[in-house]
Amino acid sequence: MELTSEPVLSLAGIGKRFGAVEALADASLEVYAGEVVAIVGDNGAGKSTLIKVIAGVNPADRGEIFWQGRPVSITRPHDATALGIATVYQDLALCDNIDVVGNLFLGHEMTRAGVLDEIAMERRATELLATLSVKIPSVRVPVAALSGGQRQSVAIARSLLGEPKVVLLDEPTAALGVAQTAQVLDLIERLRDRGLGVVLISHNLADVKAVADRVVVLRLGRNAGDFDMATATQEQIVQAITGASDNAVSRRQARAGRADMATTAGTEAGQ
Amino acid sequence: MSTSTTSDTAAEVRAAAIQRDPRLAGPPRTPGELAQAIWRRIRAGELGSWPVIIGLVVIAVVFQSLNDRFLSTENLYNLSLQIVASGAIATGIVLVLLLGEIDLSSGSVSGMTSAMLAVMTVRHDVPPALGLVAAIVLGAAVGALHGLIFARIGVPSFVVTLGGLLGWQGLQLWLLKPQGTINFPYDGLVAKIAHTNLDRVAGWLVAAVVVVAYVLAELLERRRRQAVALPARPVVSLAARVVVLTACVFGAVGILNAYAGVPIAVVIFVALVVGFDLILRKTRYGRSIFAVGGNIEAARRAGISVTGVRVSVFALSSTLAAVGGILFASRAYSVGQSSGGSDILLLAIAAAVIGGTSLFGGRGSTYSALLGSLVLGAIQSGMLLLSLDSSVRFMITAAVLVAAVVLDSLSRRGRRSSGRE
Numbered sequence: 001m002e003l004t005s006e007p008v009l010s011l012a013g014i015g016k017r018f019g020a021v022e023a024l025a026d027a028s029l030e031v032y033a034g035e036v037v038a039i040v041g042d043n044g045a046g047k048s049t050l051i052k053v054i055a056g057v058n059p060a061d062r063g064e065i066f067w068q069g070r071p072v073s074i075t076r077p078h079d080a081t082a083l084g085i086a087t088v089y090q091d092l093a094l095c096d097n098i099d100v101v102g103n104l105f106l107g108h109e110m111t112r113a114g115v116l117d118e119i120a121m122e123r124r125a126t127e128l129l130a131t132l133s134v135k136i137p138s139v140r141v142p143v144a145a146l147s148g149g150q151r152q153s154v155a156i157a158r159s160l161l162g163e164p165k166v167v168l169l170d171e172p173t174a175a176l177g178v179a180q181t182a183q184v185l186d187l188i189e190r191l192r193d194r195g196l197g198v199v200l201i202s203h204n205l206a207d208v209k210a211v212a213d214r215v216v217v218l219r220l221g222r223n224a225g226d227f228d229m230a231t232a233t234q235e236q237i238v239q240a241i242t243g244a245s246d247n248a249v250s251r252r253q254a255r256a257g258r259a260d261m262a263t264t265a266g267t268e269a270g271q
Numbered sequence: 272m273s274t275s276t277t278s279d280t281a282a283e284v285r286a287a288a289i290q291r292d293p294r295l296a297g298p299p300r301t302p303g304e305l306a307q308a309i310w311r312r313i314r315a316g317e318l319g320s321w322p323v324i325i326g327l328v329v330i331a332v333v334f335q336s337l338n339d340r341f342l343s344t345e346n347l348y349n350l351s352l353q354i355v356a357s358g359a360i361a362t363g364i365v366l367v368l369l370l371g372e373i374d375l376s377s378g379s380v381s382g383m384t385s386a387m388l389a390v391m392t393v394r395h396d397v398p399p400a401l402g403l404v405a406a407i408v409l410g411a412a413v414g415a416l417h418g419l420i421f422a423r424i425g426v427p428s429f430v431v432t433l434g435g436l437l438g439w440q441g442l443q444l445w446l447l448k449p450q451g452t453i454n455f456p457y458d459g460l461v462a463k464i465a466h467t468n469l470d471r472v473a474g475w476l477v478a479a480v481v482v483v484a485y486v487l488a489e490l491l492e493r494r495r496r497q498a499v500a501l502p503a504r505p506v507v508s509l510a511a512r513v514v515v516l517t518a519c520v521f522g523a524v525g526i527l528n529a530y531a532g533v534p535i536a537v538v539i540f541v542a543l544v545v546g547f548d549l550i551l552r553k554t555r556y557g558r559s560i561f562a563v564g565g566n567i568e569a570a571r572r573a574g575i576s577v578t579g580v581r582v583s584v585f586a587l588s589s590t591l592a593a594v595g596g597i598l599f600a601s602r603a604y605s606v607g608q609s610s611g612g613s614d615i616l617l618l619a620i621a622a623a624v625i626g627g628t629s630l631f632g633g634r635g636s637t638y639s640a641l642l643g644s645l646v647l648g649a650i651q652s653g654m655l656l657l658s659l660d661s662s663v664r665f666m667i668t669a670a671v672l673v674a675a676v677v678l679d680s681l682s683r684r685g686r687r688s689s690g691r692e
Contacts, residue, residue: 077572093572095565097633098558106562107573109555116553119495126501 006069007032008197009054009085009166014063016049016221023049024060025221031166031197036188038200038212038229042241045218047201051168054199055087056080086159087168092151094158096144100136101125103143104158128157132190135183149180153187166197173207185211205234219243305507322678323626323642326671327649334653341653344530351527352465354648355540356381356598360619361626361640362543363591366584368623369551369564371632372428374588376417376435377619381596382611383443384410388597389453389606390446392461399460403597410593411586413439418585422578428585436616444608452607455600464539465601468532477538478524482517489513536598540641543591547637560584564633595619621668622647625675631683646671 007030016024024046031037039047052058054065056077065072067083074080080087094103101118104125110117125139134153136146143151152172159167169188173181188211191198202208208215208229215232217225217240225240242248313321334341360377367374384406392402417435421428447453455461469477489509496503527533551557562570563580571577599615600606624630625646626639650671654664 078574089572091568093566093569095562095569095633097565098561102558102561103569106558106569107575109558111555114554116555116558119492119499119501122501123499 007066008068010066011050011054012064012066014050014053014060014065016046016053016058016060016062023221024053026223027063027218027221028223029054029199029216031199033165033197034192034195035213036192036198036200036211038202038208038215039218040202040205040208040215040237040241041218041224044220045241046221047218048170049221050218051087051170051199051201054080054085054166054168081162081164084163084165085168086162086164086166088152088155088159088170088172090171090174092155094143094151094155097142099142100129100139100146100154103154104128104161106158108161124161125157128160129153132157132160132187134187147180148176149183152176152180152184156184156187156191160191164196166199167191168199168201170201171203172200173202173204181207205237209234217241300505300507302507302511305505305511320627320638320642322675323639323646326625326646327642330646330649330653334649334656338653338656341656344526346652346656347526348530348534350645350648350652351523351537352534352602353652354644355465355534355536356595356602357615357619357622357647358540358595358640358644359543359598360592360595360615361622361644362547362637363588363595364619364623365626365628365635365637365640366547366551366560366591367428367588368628368630369560369632369635370581370584371564372421372581372584373620374417374432374585374592375429375616376413376432376439377588377592377595378611378616379436379439379443380410380413380589380592380611381599381615382606383439383446383596384413384593385596385600385606385610386443386446386453388461388600389455392459393453393455403461406597407590407593410596411590414586414589414592415582417589418582421585422581440612443611447606447608452605454605457604461597461601462604463601465534465536465598467535468527469535469538471528471532474524474528474533475521477533478520481520482513485516486513536601539594540598543594544637544641551637556580556583561633618647618668621672621675624679625672627679629679629683630676631679643675 009029009031011027011029014024014027014029015022027046027050029037029039029050039050041047049058053060054074056074056079059073059075065074072079072083074083074085077087095106098106101122105121110120110124112120122139129136129139132153134150134157136150136154143154146154156167156169156172172184172188176184185207188198188200192211192213200208200212212229215225215227215229215237216223217227217237219241220243224243225237227237227240331342340346360381363377364374387409388402388406391397391405392399397405413435417428417431420426420431489504489512493503493509524533527537551560559570559575559580562573562575563577567577570580596611599610603610622643623635623640624643626635626641626643628635628639647668650668651664654667659667
């Protein structure tokens with residue numbers, strides 16, 4: 001996938017404070033069309049806070065946000081949606097008692113003379129799920145009848161109805177089985193192939209390795225590394241996450257006599 | 272989605288729509304397959320209205336064998352009039368139950384608003400039509416107040432409406448002072464509501480219009496679905512629905528016509544049930560009620576105003592309670608201190624639940640108010656015919672209510688084991 005020279009979304013110098021805690025100090029992020037950027041970091045590194053800043057749930061205290069090169073302000077969820085940023089939260093937020101079509105269009109139902117246009121919505125839903133190759137038994141079953149992977153797929157498909165340019169996914173594979181994870185990772189690749197910028201938050205480095213083009217590491221609210229997935233090694237990323245060449249992972253390797261402290265220390269600050 | 276490939280994707284979609292998962296049972300084509308499909312749904316806990324319909328048949332058979340006046344047209348006519356008031360209140364209760372909340376004030380609100388109607392029209396000579404509108408608006412305002420205290424301040428609906436139960440009854444007693452009972456003139460508009468029947472021909476016409484409208488709507492929907500290659504309702508299932516609807520509507524009108532004609536009050540009640548069902552299933556507002564009842568967080572993130580939905584549903588519940596109160600008052604020609612009191616609230620809640628609306632929120636329909644009221648009304652009417660003591664009547668009604676909730680809980684379990692919850 002060819003990258004355009006200008007990022008769709010870029011954030012610089014983002015700061016966010018919750019009382020005494022500085023959740024984000026000086027974070028930055030660039031997202032290009034047609035790439036998957038993974039944000040990784042330890043618990044409390046500021047990943048979710050950064051996502052919430054972009055989604056407009058918790059606006060930033062400081063810093064600048066650029067959308068297609070032009071400065072914008074995102075102060076509420078509506079601002080983000082209006083720009084073309086869709087967010088899929090970890091807890092999915094689907095209504096179990098409503099069918100797949102109803103959930104896809106919840107809050108944005110199509111109407112015809114004031115009455116729900118079920119036919120147009122069902123048609124659009126079938127189309128969308130088919131282009132994403134999402135397999136579900138029927139678009140008219142209640143969401144309660146779907147598996148975890150199918151529910152995640154429905155939640156992601158739902159975010160695409162607004163024709164966004166950037167999709168934020170918060171831990172999309174957490175709590176999924178092996179086959180279901182593969183299903184969701186396939187879907188993420190299809191989003192990228194459609195030219196969307198995908199921001200993926202994940203704890204699972206295997207998933208990140210599988211789909212991400214670029215990895216941004218956050219540590220204590222600051223950027224701690226930006227790696228090209230094609231060249232980065234797992235040790236480099238782990239060191240950036242833990243912030244030290246001397247960490248539990250490297251100590252294990254040192255005991256095995258394979259660690260090379262001298263070369264890895266230099267990459268700690270990022271590229 | 273790139274725009275250049277839109278026509279290709281449309282073709283793909285049609286292909287995908289045809290390629291069904293082979294593990295899925297196909298749509299029913301013959302009456303036998305239709306029966307099998309219905310049985311599968313029941314096994315999976317999608318009971319729908321079946322328990323109530325079976326219950327009604329059992330009640331009819333039992334009471335008819337004990338007293339052959341039970342299924343007489345006179346008794347059925349009286350039964351139809353007897354259920355309209357509590358049925359209207361139960362319709363409001365259904366809306367509140369869909370949110371997963373409860374409204375304990377409905378009985379008191381029905382009594383208080385009808386007392387207000389009596390005070391205005393009888394004591395102060397307000398024109399009856401204006402009085403009716405004012406009583407209904409008062410109901411809406413009272414409900415909106417409950418809703419605001421619940422949704423804005425966060426007091427549990429149970430407590431807010433329990434306060435309403437006591438408080439509005441107090442206002443009712445105060446309004447009715449000093450006599451305690453106010454009678455409506457026998458020939459006034461208020462009394463006429465429950466004591467006027469449609470002309471027999473008009474009754475048949477209404478039945479015909481209902482059936483024709485249903486058939487037309489279904490055929491139109493079918494044509495639109497086929498035009499865009501979406502799966503349409505199988506012909507056998509459509510035919511079965513039309514036959515059942517025709518039998519129910521013409522059967523009911525036939526029975527009522529055989530005695531005295533269709534009461535206007537019954538038409539009002541059925542129109543409320545059908546109207547609110549259409550609002551629930553066919554409008555964005557109705558969808559938002561199901562969403563709030565299913566998952567509040569999802570509803571909020573979808574941009575639905577949860578507070579707005581809650582306040583409006585409580586307002587509707589009390590509005591329907593006011594309508595129920597007017598129907599009660601009209602049937603009794605009077606409003607007294609006990610109007611809206613005793614077991615009216617409990618029977619309305621019981622009717623909604625017996626009819627199949629879940630106490631757990633998000634599942635149900637206004638038809639459960641109609642069916643549940645029919646079940647309770649039939650039991651009451653049968654027991655009165657047998658001149659059973661009220662002690663026995665209470666116990667039997669309680670047993671039916673508990674049985675209905677047991678069925679609700681069991682069907683929830685069935686849905687879980689079939690992966691539908």
